[in-house]
Amino acid sequence: MGVISNGTTLLDAGALDSGVPSGVMTHIKTLTASSSGTLSFVNGASSVVFDGTYKEYVFKFIDMHPSGDNVNFTFNLSVDSGSNYNVTKTTNFWEAYHKEDGTDQYLATADGRDLAQSTAFQQLNGAGVQDENDGCISGTLTIYDPANTTFVKHFMSVSACNAHPSHYAWHAFMSGYGNTTSAVNAIQFKMSSGNIDAGTIKMYGIK
DSSP: OEEEETTEEEEETTOSOOSSOOOOEEEEEEEEEEEESOEEEETTSTTOOOSTTOSEEEEEEEEEEESSSSBOEEEEEESSTTSOOOOOEEEEEEEEEEETTSSOEEEEEOGGGOOSSBOSOEEOSSSOBOOSTTOOEEEEEEEEOTTOSSSOEEEEEEEEEEETTTTEEEEEEEEEEEOOSSOOOEEEEEESSSOEEEEEEEEEEEO
């Protein structure tokens, strides 16, 4: 089925490259951690596409298990093909949790987990991820139009993890922007300390 406006075909079953987003998700690259210090996706390296080819890039991080206890899973952006991961960011952070035994629950902003014009790595989880055998974090990070050289670079994430020594189901929501008009062409993920013991990150592009 096509999309037509004023007699002009904008999309023909998603096949025409008209500049109108068709919503098709294309797998670009999968990285699997094995006691890895960092996992990085750099445009032009190892078959990674992170440029103006897609208007939206989605990263699915699945069962990211840390080597250390009570640590944060984080990311940062680069405008120089990974030479530096230090893009200035402003973010906000919401979280909800529920304790395993049902005795504690919470929903509020988390001021200590957001950034204000900072080049630091942004955490994606709520409380620290556990290193027990079943401890991990999973979720999605979306970055919009990273190759644009006019606007700041918006991003948002949602994640779930088994967190805190007392075992909580922790749901975290983060959004913000990289405050740069330079094209972003690389992203790096890492734990706040120690290695990523195991886990998978899948990168997709959406036109």
